[in-house]
Amino acid sequence: MTTTAAVREHDSSALARVDLFLVAAVATVLITRAYLAATGYPQIGSGPLHIAHVLWGGLLMASALVAVEIAAGSRVRVLAAVAGGIGFGLFVDEIGKFVTSDVNYFFQPAIALIYTVFVLFYLVAREAIARVGLPDHRRIAIASTAVTDLALGHLDDVRRRAALGLLGGVRDPGLTGTAAALRAALDAGDLPQLGVGSRVVRARNTVTRRAETVLGHRVVRRIVLALFVIQAVLTAVSVIVALLGVNDSEIDDVSDLVVTVSSMVSGALAAAGLWFLVRGPYLRALRLLRASVVVTLLVTQVFLFAQEQWGALAGFVVAVVMFECVRVAIRIEDDAADIQGPEGC
Template identity: 70%
Template sequence: MTADTRAHDSAALTRFELFLVAAVATVLITRAYLAATGYPQIGSGTLHIAHVLWGGLLMAAALVAVAITEGTRVRVLSALAGGIGFGLFVDEIGKFVTKDVDYFFQPAIAMIYVVFVLFYLVAREAITRAGPPDERRLAIGADAVTDLALGQLDDVRRRSVLAVLDGVRDPRFGAMSAALREALLTQDVPKTSLGSRVVRARNTAARHAESVLGHRMVRRIVLVLFVVQAATTVASVALALVTVNDDAADNLSDTLVQVSSAVSGALAVLGVWFLWRGPYLRALRLLRASVIVNLLVTQVFLFDQEQLGALTGFAVAALMLACLQIAIRIEEDFSPTTAPDTA
């Protein structure tokens, strides 16, 4: 059996996603709660206990727990606590970057969005990039042996780690890899544990989401949305050619939204063109590029302008990207050639 050299630490990916989801949910819940209660303050007189302090305490607790305790269980709980703490911390970013300590600083939501996007891109790339180095694979195996000693390793996690160790290729690490495999197989382990239940819940949710988003009707709806976007872009360009708007040039944010929207729209137009003329895979990749421009550029300025009102557009774009990712994977699986389509 050929080892999958692309295997990565699925538990690490799940812990990171737990951290990020907890942080995003904390920001949204905190802002909703403060708005609903009239922005109450904890303290009296000259004292004001800002929620950034509770965030710092939670992040410190998570760091200390990881520093003094071994095992996967504490990592899962620390990811959750650290995510909540970071959400409370970053929610007050407006106070940190303004002289008058302004929580309502308008670009704050856009800055929070950029922080989360960068976290996601960097961390996910570090975890899932094709073929982690052999040293990293051995470290994952050693962590699993630690879990085994603590009674925190289950069969789901063990099989995942064994797949990671199968990817070790450097002959210098052959003996160490074999020793780790032997140690992991020395005793029976339970079927599931806290860590694997979190991983399983994440994988189950991902499978259900993929099943729904990969449905043919959903994919057709997404493609119709792109056709509408392409038509809107063409109409907007035509209108811009016959209309002079001096006010738009006065607002840099508006100008950047218009430019990024034009780039995203142009990619959508090309994608729709290839939907009709082919090749289909190139069309899907162009449409994916259109959504990525929207998420990484346009949405930043929309959050600046509309604050949390931009969440609806973000959610729609994220769902469209997920649908396209699934469609592209399906097309690549059935493609007669594995060579990338240079769109």
């Protein structure tokens, strides 16, 4: 295994729990807002009393935290990820009340703030897991959790094989004895059927593999490339129009200015990426295209959500697909570089 490949190793179970937390949180926000709109925003309570759903969110998050503190094994961590995600979704859905003096649930930029929180959570969590990686002491810690699950009757063959694989990568002479003891413990005892934690990890891995197969397909990559071309052309046209003074419309507020500037930056990065896609190097082109989509996701889409609320959802979905397609292409190129060495594409 090369150094680059080793750096990309991570705790897949931890990543699956983070994904589960965020999926539960996002689904909760969508379902809550849809339910409230369909029922005319009912009030839970009577008279001046109103039990806001942020309270239920806090209760669920507290319950998830306490469950992790008092229970052993990894199964409770999966359940806590779901309960905590639902609780966080109920909490962050009322962010409009917390940032306005008149406690306005319908504060227009609230959706943009919620979106920003979820994106930052996702990026920071993935980066943290990737940076921690799987050094020998962490391999021992994860395998120890598997032994705990075995004692509780929660371990299944999928997670046992994963733990044994981690122990096989331990190279520190001071930890090889511990790794051998853990390996012996994992080899003993009967295993139950596939557990909740392994189902989550297996489902996530299956979805990821299928999604990457689709995103790596030639037709999908060409469609995404066409979208980058359209983006670069539209940016060039908008710059030309602005220089010629053909469009006399004025920018109404700061959000319009940010959307305009960030769109131009994203378009310029896309144009640079397309240039290097033709002239090389290929990896530089892909990274510029990825930077273009990141600007769109983390800047342009935030302010579009603030302006249009759910009307910007379609653009967000397209940007996510473009980002994932470029990410898969970069990973494939990195893997090829690990095997063949640094060569031009």
